[in-house]
Structures are given as C-alpha cells and as structure tokens.
Amino acid sequence: MRLYWKYVWILFKSQMQYRASFWLLTLGQCLTPLAVFAGLYFLFERFGQIRGWSFPEVAVCFAVIHTAFAITECFARGFDLFSTMVGQGEFDRVLVRPRGTILQVLGSKFEFARAGRLLQSLLVLFFALSSLTIEWTPLKTVTLILMISCGVFIFTGIFILAATFCFWTIQGLEVVHILTDGGKEMAQYPLNIYQKWVARFFTFVIPFGCINYLPLMYILDKTEGNGILYMLAPTAGIIFLLPCLLVWNIGVRHYRSTGS
Amino acid sequence: MITVRGLHKTFRVAKRSTGLGQAVKALFHREYKAIEALKDISFSIEPGEIVGYIGPNGAGKSTTIKVMSGILVPDSGICSIMGYTPWEQRVSYVKHIGVVFGQRSQLWWDVPVIDSFELLRDIYKVPETEYQSNLSLLTETLDLQELLGIPVRQLSLGQRMRCEIAASLLHSPSVLFLDEPTIGLDAMSKIAVRRFIQTINAERGVTVILTTHDMSDIEALASRIILIGKGRLLHDGSLQGLRSQFSTRKVITADYRTCHRPLAIPGAAILSWSPERAQFSINTGEIVVSEVLAALSSQVELLDVTIDGQPIEDLIIQLYKEHQLS
Numbered sequence: 001m002r003l004y005w006k007y008v009w010i011l012f013k014s015q016m017q018y019r020a021s022f023w024l025l026t027l028g029q030c031l032t033p034l035a036v037f038a039g040l041y042f043l044f045e046r047f048g049q050i051r052g053w054s055f056p057e058v059a060v061c062f063a064v065i066h067t068a069f070a071i072t073e074c075f076a077r078g079f080d081l082f083s084t085m086v087g088q089g090e091f092d093r094v095l096v097r098p099r100g101t102i103l104q105v106l107g108s109k110f111e112f113a114r115a116g117r118l119l120q121s122l123l124v125l126f127f128a129l130s131s132l133t134i135e136w137t138p139l140k141t142v143t144l145i146l147m148i149s150c151g152v153f154i155f156t157g158i159f160i161l162a163a164t165f166c167f168w169t170i171q172g173l174e175v176v177h178i179l180t181d182g183g184k185e186m187a188q189y190p191l192n193i194y195q196k197w198v199a200r201f202f203t204f205v206i207p208f209g210c211i212n213y214l215p216l217m218y219i220l221d222k223t224e225g226n227g228i229l230y231m232l233a234p235t236a237g238i239i240f241l242l243p244c245l246l247v248w249n250i251g252v253r254h255y256r257s258t259g260s
Numbered sequence: 261m262i263t264v265r266g267l268h269k270t271f272r273v274a275k276r277s278t279g280l281g282q283a284v285k286a287l288f289h290r291e292y293k294a295i296e297a298l299k300d301i302s303f304s305i306e307p308g309e310i311v312g313y314i315g316p317n318g319a320g321k322s323t324t325i326k327v328m329s330g331i332l333v334p335d336s337g338i339c340s341i342m343g344y345t346p347w348e349q350r351v352s353y354v355k356h357i358g359v360v361f362g363q364r365s366q367l368w369w370d371v372p373v374i375d376s377f378e379l380l381r382d383i384y385k386v387p388e389t390e391y392q393s394n395l396s397l398l399t400e401t402l403d404l405q406e407l408l409g410i411p412v413r414q415l416s417l418g419q420r421m422r423c424e425i426a427a428s429l430l431h432s433p434s435v436l437f438l439d440e441p442t443i444g445l446d447a448m449s450k451i452a453v454r455r456f457i458q459t460i461n462a463e464r465g466v467t468v469i470l471t472t473h474d475m476s477d478i479e480a481l482a483s484r485i486i487l488i489g490k491g492r493l494l495h496d497g498s499l500q501g502l503r504s505q506f507s508t509r510k511v512i513t514a515d516y517r518t519c520h521r522p523l524a525i526p527g528a529a530i531l532s533w534s535p536e537r538a539q540f541s542i543n544t545g546e547i548v549v550s551e552v553l554a555a556l557s558s559q560v561e562l563l564d565v566t567i568d569g570q571p572i573e574d575l576i577i578q579l580y581k582e583h584q585l586s
Contacts, residue, residue, distance in 0.1 A: 014370035
C-alpha cells in the first residue's frame with residue numbers, strides 16, 4: 001500500500017507538469033455530470049416523483065453511484081487504459097518487476113482530473129442528504145460508507161474484467177462500456193422503477209442495486225423486516241470483485257503462454 | 261549460473277490475408293498457423309560472461325529473452341537461472357535480474373530521473389545504504405550527475421539509455437538482459453554505453469546477455485556469441501571460432517614501388533590493380549597467406565601489406581543464407 005502511494009505521488013508530479021491541461025480537464029469533468037444531474041432535476045420538476053421516490057432520494061442514489069464511479073476512474077484508470085499497455089508491450093515490464101500485477105497496473109495511471117467529477121458528485125450527495133430528514137445512527141453512517149466503497153469495488157471489478165479481455169483481443173472492447181457507463185446510468189435511479197429482469201440483473205449479476213437501492217431503503221427507513229440484510233447488501237461488491245481477480249489471473253497466465 | 265535445455269515454444273498466429281473480402285471473413289472466422297519460435301534451444305552461461313545473442317529479425321531472440329526473464333512460459337524445456345525457474349517463481353526470481361528493452365523506457369517520462377530511481381528503489385525494496393552506494397557508483401561511472409534532475413522526456417536518446425541501464429542496476433542484479441541497448445544511438449553514445457557495460461561486468465561480475473544487430477557491439481563486448489536463426493541454434497562459441505570455422509576468404513592489399521607490369525599470383529584472384537597498388541582475394545583453404553606474400557615479394561618491391569578478414573557482418577549474412585537454404 002505504501003508503494004501504491006509512491007506510484008500516485010510520481011504520477012501526481014507528472015500531472016503537475018501540465019497544469020493548464022489539468023485544470024481545464026478537471027473543470028470539464030465537473031460539468032459533464034452536472035448536466036446529467038440538471039436533467040434529473042428537470043425530470044422531477046415535471047413529474048414530482050417516480051414510483052414513490054422523491055427528488056432528494058433519487059439524488060442520493062445518483063450521487064452514490066457517481067461518487068463511486070469517480071473514485072474508481074481516479075485510481076483504477078490503469079485498467080481502463082490497459083489495452084494500450086498491452087498493445088505497446090508495457091505489460092512485459094510489469095512482469096519483470098518483483099511485485100504483483102494488480103498493484104502495478106493500478107499504479108500505472110491515476111486520473112487526477114476526475115477529482116472534479118468526484119467533487120461535484122459529493123456536493124450532490126451532501127445537498128441531497130441535507131434536504132432529507134434522516135435520523136442518523138452510527139449504523140446508517142457505516143452503511144453510507146459501505147455503499148460508496150463497495151460501489152468502487154464493483155466498478156473496479158468491471159474495469160479489471162474489461163482489461164482482462166485485452167489479453168485476448170489486444171484492443172479494448174467498447175462493449176464493456178455497456179456495463180460501466182450503462183450500469184452507471186441505470187443505477188443512478190432506484191432499481192424498482194425498472195422491469196423485474198433488469199432489476200434482477202443489476203442485483204444478482206452486477207450488484208449495483210446492492211450498493212445503492214437496497215441499503216438506501218435502510219437509510220430511508222423504507223425496509224420491511226430485517227434491516228441488517230439491507231445494510232450489509234453492499235458487501236456484494238466485495239463478492240463481485242473476487243471472481244474478477246480470478247479471471248484476471250487466468251488472463252495473465254494466458255498472456256504468459258502466448259506472449260501476444 | 262544459467263542452464264537452458266531443450267526450449268521449445270510455438271505461437272499460434274492469425275493468418276493475415278489481403279483483400280477486403282478476406283478481411284471481412286477474418287472478422288468471423290480466423291485461420292491460425294503455428295509458428296515455431298524456438299526449436300530445441302540449449303546452452304549454458306557461466307557467471308561473469310558477456311554473451312552476445314544474435315540473429316535476424318524474427319529469429320527468436322526476443323522470445324528467448326522473454327522466457328529467460330520470466331515473461332513467457334515455454335511449451336517444453338528446462339531453464340534454470342541461479343536455481344530459479346523464471347516462469348515459475350517470477351516474483352522472487354526477477355529481483356535478481358535487470359532487464360533493459362532498448363526500444364521501451366522503464367523510466368517515468370515526465371519526472372526527473374532521480375524520482376524514477378527512487379520509485380524503483382521502493383519497487384525492488386532496495387535497502388537505503390545499498391541504494392545510496394549503487395547510486396553513487398552508477399552516477400560516477402555513467403556520468404549521470406547532471407542528468408538526475410532532468411525530466412526523462414528532455415533527455416537525448418544516448419543520455420536516456422545511460423539512465424535506463426543505471427535504473428536496471430539499482431537493485432544489484434546478478435544477470436543483466438540488454439535487448440538492443442545501442443539501437444538508435446550515435447557513435448559516441450554507443451561507445452559510452454559499451455564501456456559502461458564492460459565496467460559493470462568487470463567490477464561487479466554481472467553476467468550480461470545482450471541482443472543486438474550491431475556487430476561492432478558484439479566485437480567490442482562479447483567474448484562469446486550465440487547465433488540463432490528461425491528458432492534454431494546455429495552457433496555457440498567465440499567470435500574467433502566463428503571466423504575460423506566459416507570465414508576462409510581474405511583480402512590482401514599490397515602497396516609497392518611503381519611497377520607497370522601486371523601481377524599474376526597463382527591461386528589468388530585480382531580484385532583491382534594499378535601501378536602502385538593491387539588487391540587480391542584468396543581462399544585460405546586453397547592457399548596459405550605466406551605463399552601469396554612470397555609470390556608478391558618476388559615480383560615487386562613491397563612497401564605495405566594489409567590483410568583483411570571477411571567483415572563479421574558479411575559472415576553473419578552468409579551464415580543466415582546458408583541456413584535458410586538448408
């Protein structure tokens with residue numbers, strides 16, 4: 001972990017060589033989700049509520065998923081851009097260094113400009129939470145932290161899966177953005193507004209529902225029965241990450257036997 | 261130190277075909293052909309040797325280096341380096357080796373060289389005292405003092421290559437793999453890099469395995485060459501041995517006091533003639549050099565004689581040709 005921060009530090013120094021570009025990117029990153037959020041606002045302006053969910057409640061949903069996504073894009077960008085790493089043969093370099101491959105790929109890139117997106121998402125989160133009347137308990141705070149951190153795990157898992165494909169294809173697969181961007185778009189609303197099969201897919205296959213919809217019901221006291229289950233739902237994110245790491249290792253083994 | 265026995269490696273490569281129709285077809289169905297990159301490669305290397313690993317493009321040089329540095333897993337064969345099997349104990353093995361890919365940088369592009377060095381120190385977990393002593397030794401021998409504070413992207417290629425080599429030696433490896441370390445360098449930088457490789461080999465006993473297309477690198481550095489072509493080992497031995505085994509052609513250039521009578525030496529072909537100078541080509545299998553010289557001195561008053569062996573480049577080309585025919 002200490003080594004990871006050293007990687008980040010050197011990347012930060014590199015980024016600071018291009019200050020103007022950094023600030024412009026950060027600003028731009030800030031504006032994109034803001035536009036999406038504005039869309040959300042006008043939607044509720046017109047319809048008032050969706051399936052019993054008010055605007056601030058959906059905003060929490062939105063903010064949690066966007067915060068998790070922004071954090072992931074910051075630090076797991078190495079996996080997102082992994083196709084260039086394989087294409088240019090840089091992965092060979094990773095293999096001749098005495099450290100794990102995951103750590104080194106994570107350390108290969110850190111997208112500081114995404115901090116803009118993160119900041120904006122956090123602002124929405126605070127705004128949404130403060131306009132709701134929630135009785136905060138320590139458990140609810142833990143739940144909120146779990147929601148975001150496990151969201152990061154899920155997105156990281158998808159990034160790793162996508163990167164693993166590069167071992168076979170060399171080029172990145174746009175298809176995977178259906179899962180990252182698409183998943184993000186879907187999961188910024190509470191899952192119960194969708195068809196059953198969509199909700200099931202995003203609960204049991206890619207558990208986005210487990211990191212915002214289900215635990216949010218716990219925070220908003222909308223649950224029936226055992227609240228603890230709802231509260232611990234985000235840990236599905238950790239469970240999701242495990243097979244992704246396994247698949248990654250299979251990919252690395254494939255790369256080392258084909259050397260493509 | 262290094263034992264390689266019976267290495268085999270076959271790649272499946274997608275067949276590339278021309279034409280739009282074929283390209284569209286390839287989107288759905290691909291045909292593969294097997295390419296044997298390594299066929300029964302065996303050799304062993306003693307500690308402290310400098311070995312030149314040469315061969316034409318696509319001969320299997322990089323594949324061998326990749327297998328030996330733990331990147332690739334071969335189909336069959338044994339490779340034991342310092343008691344490790346590179347592809348099985350990757351993490352513990354690579355601590356003991358340094359790898360320089362001439363065409364790819366291992367330094368962080370936008371930050372001063374010293375920052376890259378410090379990160380490498382942490383990656384390889386080099387103890388601080390060892391790091392400091394290595395750094396000062398490398399800075400001195402490679403003359404890096406002024407370069408350390410400069411971002412890598414602002415360095416010239418020669419300067420960068422010196423930093424690359426230094427970077428791969430910070431963790432005191434016992435084996436150094438250099439993949440085309442002099443590619444693209446000017447004459448001065450080439451000499452500096454070569455001298456450094458010699459120094460590091462002599463002072464620290466680092467075993468060096470280098471691939472190159474520049475035969476003067478080999479002549480300057482390697483006491484031994486391993487030549488491969490089409491995945492097969494063609495020659496393993498000294499450069500001298502290669503010469504005496506394959507090179508039988510010599511060129512004799514003679515300068516003499518003006519003599520208008522054309523020369524005739526039995527067994528030697530005349531390449532050029534003028535009243536002051538003549539050039540002969542002989543085959544040492546047919547005629548001994550001293551006989552030619554004796555014949556020459558009986559006909560003219562010799563002022564100067566030079567005898568040139570076949571340039572090593574020609575020799576290699578000749579060897580490639582022979583083996584491609586067989």
